[in-house]
Amino acid sequence: MSAVSRWTVDENATIGVGVLGYAGVARAHLQAILRLPTVFSVPRRPIVVAVAGRSEAAAASARAYGAQSVYTDWQQLVDDPRIEVLINAAPNDVHAEPCIAAAARGLHVLCEKPLARTAPEAAQMVAAAATAHVVHMTGYNYRFVPAVQLARRLISEGRLGRLYHFRARFCDESMIAPDTPYGWRHSRRRAGSGSIGDLAAHAVDIARYLVGEISAVSAATRIFVNRRPTPGGGEGIVDVEDAVEAVVEFANGAIGTLEASTFCSGRKNLFTFEISGAGGSLVFNLERLNELRVSVGRDGVDGFRTILVTDPDHPYGGRWWPPGHVLGWEHAFVHQLNRFVSAIAEGGSVAPEGATFDDGYRCAVVCDALDQAGREGRRVPVRVES
Amino acid sequence: MSAVSRWTVDENATIGVGVLGYAGVARAHLQAILRLPTVFSVPRRPIVVAVAGRSEAAAASARAYGAQSVYTDWQQLVDDPRIEVLINAAPNDVHAEPCIAAAARGLHVLCEKPLARTAPEAAQMVAAAATAHVVHMTGYNYRFVPAVQLARRLISEGRLGRLYHFRARFCDESMIAPDTPYGWRHSRRRAGSGSIGDLAAHAVDIARYLVGEISAVSAATRIFVNRRPTPGGGEGIVDVEDAVEAVVEFANGAIGTLEASTFCSGRKNLFTFEISGAGGSLVFNLERLNELRVSVGRDGVDGFRTILVTDPDHPYGGRWWPPGHVLGWEHAFVHQLNRFVSAIAEGGSVAPEGATFDDGYRCAVVCDALDQAGREGRRVPVRVES
């Protein structure tokens, strides 16, 4: 069989990854690791060395992704010498400690958003990563949706002109049923905040990414359902907001609104934003994430165009499928991982395309301001510690 | 010709109407007068007796609508003994005085929105109409769009359950060109406010109509273009807001956002609102005013339904055309006029379907609060004088 090539995996050409978490968003990271080399040409291919998770299910899940080990404790993951990279997809109260420990050990860290429960906690993580000189990334994955990248391209090319408005909503109905069980997301101690950190944080990151720094916020928050059943038959007290409504003001003069709520009947995953400037406007909707609606120019047939962002000249164009063959929600994790792995290879930063820990911190400052503005009933300036 | 019927117009069966204004929104009122009897069975048919307007064009326009007279001064209109009803479609600074004079003379009054430049001015109009015991209406015409009426029906039937959220936007690009000439709408003295009174007022009225009273607002406002050319070659100083962004809080616990801006590139007349409750959600968009998008119920094929509100069992169903034969923007003025004329015939009020002067006043209180909140950077409670 002279025409046959055979090869073995070159271990030197891999990057050992440890994943903290195995369900939920962790699966998106795990699948991204599997698919990265089939879409991007990477100098070193990430492989899942180990998964850390407390339940029985962790082992079965890990196996499906080709992990060699499964741990019940994140410390074991961080200590595994085969691991060079930590992907932290744990609940919010398990972000700071493992990430700081990993950085201290010299691991590069990709941490899910929100980076921490509060801005001060996030600031500690920024400091740890900076001290350790590791590559750090906050998992604001929606930056890596092709339509969002196209939006950024159009804005940076000046096609929208001076920006006047940003408005974003992140709405679902995930908590609208009063009998949805109490979980860590309902606890201020564990989650830091409710829909602010879970949903609004994405909108804040996109606002910063596409429009610029937010200078002040005004807000109202509400808890619509105060008590929820616990799995054990008891009752948990919800002490984080179900919804936040806000006015946002930008350093560049633009103003707008921002909403996040898990009480929007009929909405499944509606993260939508619209940006308007002197020269044009654009609209994105995560439920139709392959599309970007854009109004620019004046050629006699003006109107919002529905761009199907799958053409070869679009961001990530040609990497996946032919035009019109749409991508799914998790594809952005492959793009994000590619940016992370490239930054490791280059010895650089994931910025400006990706969100660093510093971006995660700045986003947390705005989130804290939203909470404060809601409580105090006044416009709260956004103040970043430098 | 035995099969022929002949008739003459029974003067006793008409209502003499005087229209202050002849262009812009006045044309919608004038066409509504022409078409009302072809759509509704009215005891007394309104006819245009006279039109008042300062320009030469007023006479030509008036004639097309069958008006018998044209005046250059609103006082003449109010004094014309053939006139029983005043429709006031003049600029905001010509609302209070003619309406109060007309009421004093016993005329029923339909005044365009915003009812006045400020809440105190609106309060004077309320008092004048109450004293005179005339029928009074504020031209919040969007209440009379069939889809809005259907929204009200669904909410009052409880199909949305307890309401959690309201968000509305009224966006166009009418002022985005810096060389759009300075006019009365740019002057606080003449208009009272900018996009608040012109656009946001509609959203406030719909919020009150569909959700309930607003209890507090937080806001930011902006003037993006401060000086504009006057027709005479000079320059006018814009002292009203181009845009307002707000958080609204309702007495019933619902919260939401409200935006109005004339700086939204690509948007023509985008008045859209979404209301969510425990049982469902609905979405309206004025640019597709024949449609109401609704998510309610659980029957295994859940999703937002695009209801084409033209069926016989829909509001105003069967009055115009067969199903699917859509209505235009001005049809709501016919419905509004029918309500007004019916209230005159019944000797009652246009409420609750239509907006009274009291509604106009209450809306003005919220508008004033939006302006104040933007200036003061704090949550402003909505306080109605009773």
Add this chain to the structure above:
Amino acid sequence: MSAVSRWTVDENATIGVGVLGYAGVARAHLQAILRLPTVFSVPRRPIVVAVAGRSEAAAASARAYGAQSVYTDWQQLVDDPRIEVLINAAPNDVHAEPCIAAAARGLHVLCEKPLARTAPEAAQMVAAAATAHVVHMTGYNYRFVPAVQLARRLISEGRLGRLYHFRARFCDESMIAPDTPYGWRHSRRRAGSGSIGDLAAHAVDIARYLVGEISAVSAATRIFVNRRPTPGGGEGIVDVEDAVEAVVEFANGAIGTLEASTFCSGRKNLFTFEISGAGGSLVFNLERLNELRVSVGRDGVDGFRTILVTDPDHPYGGRWWPPGHVLGWEHAFVHQLNRFVSAIAEGGSVAPEGATFDDGYRCAVVCDALDQAGREGRRVPVRVES
């Protein structure tokens, strides 16, 4: 009252119109007569002299439109010396005879579509109008929707390039209930055909208007419900097609599909067409008649644009309302009437903007071919008698 102008209607400046029919589509014509002078500057203003209709309701309806007389017989209408124009909105079997009689008396004639039950019957009407040298028009009103006019403009400017495809559907659910009563539309003797003449005819006219002459058709037709209850308690035999599905081939090489059916559950008035050429495509949907979706050009942000056809530079722009203030289904009748009245004033033809009787005949030839193709199971060439 020195500032008062008074005037009387100048009888010389009016055109006396007789309307055959008072309900259904006749109402759209009647309202158009009322509104024409408020939208267009017409040398002579049409007024409704008389309405002809058999029922009691005719008189009440006529009165609402200001008609001076009502007749029970179309012959009386045609003989009324005050009448200069006949608008024929009667059932299909009452098209030819009144129109031919009216033309013989020198009346200008606007006849509803389909012009006749068959092409030979239409040919007689063409001959009568030509002999009498009167202005003639077939009521293919959708030509006068602004978005359709814009489509024609774009195509004639060459922005779509060589045309490859046309596909159209006219679907509603008007006959899907088996207990919908038997009426004249179910009778071949009275209607000529079913959905072919009622719905497909519009698509054929638009195809001819926008793409060019159809050279051949292949088709299948179906009667889904064969018997329907008559108002008298009996049963009528449906002998016209409920639905037609066709392939159309154009003289210029384009090919496409054409469908018409009254058995499309959930569809209210879905007349939609899409035209594609080497340079672009456009899509129209009557249920959203203010919009035209267009894909043209290559400027890096390609996609179908949703043009809200209400801007000043759009067809009929500025005549009605400001941008984004949408029109309804019946507005096209005002535009159509303006074309008809203008042709009378100019002593010319309604072509090419409007459909003449010749257009009505040519459309009927295609309709007959559709019927024949369905019955014979073969491609039928379209042959016009010249």
Add this chain to the structure above:
Amino acid sequence: MSAVSRWTVDENATIGVGVLGYAGVARAHLQAILRLPTVFSVPRRPIVVAVAGRSEAAAASARAYGAQSVYTDWQQLVDDPRIEVLINAAPNDVHAEPCIAAAARGLHVLCEKPLARTAPEAAQMVAAAATAHVVHMTGYNYRFVPAVQLARRLISEGRLGRLYHFRARFCDESMIAPDTPYGWRHSRRRAGSGSIGDLAAHAVDIARYLVGEISAVSAATRIFVNRRPTPGGGEGIVDVEDAVEAVVEFANGAIGTLEASTFCSGRKNLFTFEISGAGGSLVFNLERLNELRVSVGRDGVDGFRTILVTDPDHPYGGRWWPPGHVLGWEHAFVHQLNRFVSAIAEGGSVAPEGATFDDGYRCAVVCDALDQAGREGRRVPVRVES
């Protein structure tokens, strides 16, 4: 490290797969193999043993997918004793021979669509698979889109009632540029047909899957660009149709239209179909493949619902991501592969959910009829050899 689990891949629990092809649609199959065990619980996990492809790129691609070998000749693939399953993603003229050879060797075969260039060729493949008693599947992947599965569920539950209409279009602009190079798809000898086999075949399969057997077709076909440049600087003669327009008639009485064209400017991958019955209608559009639009029932708020087919109770619900987290084009290949692998494990057939070789043959019979109907200008009955 007591908490650590380690494992090695159990070779007995894998299925060796050989993939003929490495680019284009082959990549979708290859990624599906990688992801299958992360989404479905499979008794034996497929692994890529070898890829066959003629170019240098094959080796690099194969490696990314973890293939152990790469061959330049399909015969080597079929002969590799480690391989138990052949996935044939080669051009149409390389479908029959490798599949027949593989079946003869006892390999299970998943062959891309169209199964063969003609119905007789497909019939040979059916016979070979039947004789060999292997599991066989034709890659009509769109059956496995969740929204299509939901459509099938709704129809089989009778929610659409008696079916009246089917209309489908598969349109892109892939060949509209005259300088798009000549390739195997332009050659009747190699491809069998043009847009009929490439695009219309999907619509035919879906028609059969959702509505039932097609009994007759009428059609027109066109070649718009007859000659295209070859990579070598010469010119190729296009002898397959660029577009087909057809009327389809079903055994159950439904009728409709079917279009496929690669000359639809602005369309990227528009495979859309609408099915109407006495009780409701549904619409699918591949460019928004996560959605199914459905009109059913009568509850006072009727209208087409846009169902985001990502809920737990939807087909494949809960396997991927939370509600509203959309899938991409290639996810259907994972579902398809799961069906194939399950059939192998069960020793059964992929029917009725998946398309067998018999389905591929029946589809080919309709495709041949479309071609014949276009050439002969007559209604062609669909005749299956049994």
